Amino acid sequence: MDHRGFLRRRADLATAGFEAAESPMLIINPVGEIAVASKGAGILLGMENRELMGMVLENLFVPPSSVADCGKDGHCSISVLRQLQVRNAGGDVIPVEVQCSPFMAHYEGEDTGGDPDRPNHCLMLLADIRERNHEDEMRAARLAKLSLLNQVSEALYGANLSLDQIIEAVLICMTAGQGLRFNRAFLLLVNETNDTLQGEVAIGPSNAEEALRIWQDLADQAGDLFEMMTSYDQSIKKTDVAVNEIVRNMIVPMDDLEHILIRVMADRHVLRVRGDMAMPGVDTMRSWLSCKEFAVAPLTTRAGSIGVIVADNAISGAEISDLDLEFLQMFANQSAGAIENSRLYHELEQRLLDLRRAHQKQKDDQETLIRMERLSVMGETSAIVAHELRNPLVAIGGFARTLMRNLQEDDPNRHFADIISSEVTRMETIIHDLLDFIRPKKRLRKEVVVDRIVAEAADRFQAELEGKGIRLEMDLKTEGKVLEIHPGEIQQVIQNYIVNAMQAQPGGGRIEVRSRLVDGGVRIEVRDDGPGFAKDVGEKLFSPFFSTKTTGSGLGLTICAQIIKSHGGITGAMNSPEGGAVFSFILPLPRSTPTA
Ligand code: ADP
Secondary structure, three states, X not given: OOHHHHHHHHHHHHHHHHHHOOOXXXXXXXXXXXXXXXXXXXXXXXXXXHHHOOOEHHHXXXXXXXXXXXXXXXXXXXXXXXXXXXXXOOOOEEEEEEEEEEEOOOOOOOOOOOOOOOOOEEEEEEEEOHXXXXXXXXXXXXXXXXXXXXXXXXXXHHOOOOHHHHHHHHHHHHHOOOOOOOOEEXXXXXXXXXXXXXXXXXXXXXXXXXXXXXXXXXXXXXXXXXXXXXXXXXXXXXXXXXXHHHHHHOEEEOXXXXXXXXXXXXXXXXXXXXXXXXXXXXXXXXXHHOOOOXXXXXXXXXXXXXXXXXXXXXXXXOOOOHHHHHHHHHHHHHHHHHHHHHHHHHHHHHHHHHHHHHHHHHHHHHHHHHHHHHHHHHHHHHHHXXXXXXXXXXXXXXXXXXXXXXXXXXXXXXXXXXXXXXXXXXXXXXXXXXXXXXXXXXXXXXXXXHHHHHHHXXXXXXXXXXXXXXXXXXXXXXXXXXXXXXXXXXXXXXXXHHHHHHHHOOOOEEEEEEEEEEOOEEEEEEEEOOOOOOHHHOOOOXXXXXXXXXXXXXXXXXXXXXXXXXXXXXXXEEEOOOOOEEEEEEEEOOOOOOOO
């Protein structure tokens, strides 16, 4: 065999070997056409490798521009590893990794043109990277989810979020595009008061249009948890009415041990319910969710299960993948810890608050006790002093009056004796009222018709009022209500009010005594046509020793308040808009007695 023959033989051998190669390979000629294709290339592109011969490379790659330079000017410009796409005979676009090795080859009778040393052919190695791409996508999704999980755990544990905020964050991460991507999520927690697993909140659109709008809205948002929560506020909040309606109906008794939700809690393991699965409780769940497939994850803490998260893809119908389940489980674990932490934290806060309140109350009680002890000692001392003063006062008063009688009408000392006598009378009134205030009374309560004792008390003043030009009007309307009271004491209050009203209108006028049934009690009031009281003394009226009168003890209203308080009632005073003062008190009705 001559040398040329040897070369041809070698070329045939190389071509045959190339064509039979399982790896996808192409040799491109100087004008960008396929000169030879390997068997592997034919398989990748879905045709016989011989059919590929002569095909223009640009017709194979998508877009054609990605290989526009290939073969032009007699050389190949692709020399590094690149990711391109080819279209196979079936029209599918396949991602491929391409590596080119340019080389020089001469064909007999073919003018290679240009530089004889420049490569004019290209050996193109193709690798199908569909599988690798899928794996990359999975890895990227895993990474994104892990990063979100990390953010969630930092946010849930680090920030001082309320329980509601935590629950909101949990549900957002379940459904957001950057999160677990479930269409809808439902949270159920154990209610220890009635021993049930009860639906709390849910998130998710109620139909496909809403879903599309939200997903489009959220698609461009950055993946930060807090940004997601903000976008949620704007995009989803108003659309989750339907799912919240569903979640409110979700109640499962904790003793229904066979129920799927209770079982998931007991097994502490996530569960995917497929369309053909039959288990107790599954049908109820399907009717609640109107969806055949869903996943349930237990919210498990060290102390036990506190609830479950139910998630589905009811809108898109997408299958719940193993990866989804894996993350749902991880996510549920994080959420359970955060929910439990927040609950414990708030419980602790509440206990601390209760403790502080109890401590403050104890302090207040102690102070009240000390004050009461002091007041009681003061009361006793005052009683002794008052009692001791009474006898000398009687003597002084007696002597002053005797002196007055014995002095001539025009004697200048008569005026002084008169002052002594009236001042002594004033002191006697003060002592009488003071003793009345201090000494405990031991009168028995009895059932009486309220209006009757009010009328009796007012009637006693009839003559005196007439003499002073004051008209007494009675408007008693408690419909014969009977109350258990000290009649004498209550009458003392009414009389005190009437005396004050009388003193407030020395030139005559009108006093009206009214009684009415009010909410939970009986209200008695004494109105007059006097000038009323000054605004700034309103608070002091019922305080001991407050008096605007020259001869007043300032104890009358204090005693009234004390009597009414001992009956469980309240006193009041106001200036009437029509003029005059209104002094009132309300006595409570026994609890079971209706007011009308
Ligand atoms: P005293 O009558 O000895 O002054 P009270 O405790 O009965 O003591 O009354 C305290 C004060 O309340 C009176 O001095 C008066 O200033 C005011 N007050 C009581 N009733 C009336 C009334 N009907 N109109 C205006 N002021 C009144």
